[in-house]
Amino acid sequence: MRTKTLVTLSMALLLVACANEQPPVQEAPPYQIVTDIRQTMEWVLDPAVDVIWDSAGTIISAEGRTELAPTTDDGWSRVIFAAATLAEAGNLLMLPGRSLGDDWQEYAAGLTEASKLALTAAQARDADALFDAGGRIYQVCRACHNQYWADARDD
DSSP, X not given: OHHHHHHHHHHHHHHHHXXXXXXXXXXXXXXXXXXXXXXXXXXXXXXXXXXXXXXXXXXXXXXXXXXXXXXXXXXXXXXXXXXXXXXXXXXHHTSTTTOOSHHHHHHXXXXXXXXXXXXXXXXXXOHHHHXXXXXHHHHHHHHHHHHHOGGGGGO
8 A cells, every 4th residue: 555655646746747847948040031021022032933924824926826834844843943932932021020010921921822832733734723823923912012012003
């Protein structure tokens, strides 16, 4: 009986000790913002989104019909890389020091989600889905620009 009481008491003390133990404090990662918002847009987002938009849809002109979808492995790889870059760029826009609040966060998350659709479409080599994803990306960009970029109404 005495052994059973000691084991029970030991278990209770162990549980109390574990319950009071605090998890280690995690420090924020030491990231550095290198570019301002306009540079990030111009140097990171714009080149990536241009690859997506230039790879989706059809151009009909006097010379005929031109499909923009890639026709080679390298072409589809470029779209995959661009879509991945754009999806991650949405995360860059949410970093402290760049974020301008809840609406901004929502637009940035929307950019990531729409870009993931483009990534999935490119991986599947689905030109129609890539076109649709490009439209979703455009809608997110336009909504954000209308609210946060005064010059956006002029483009």
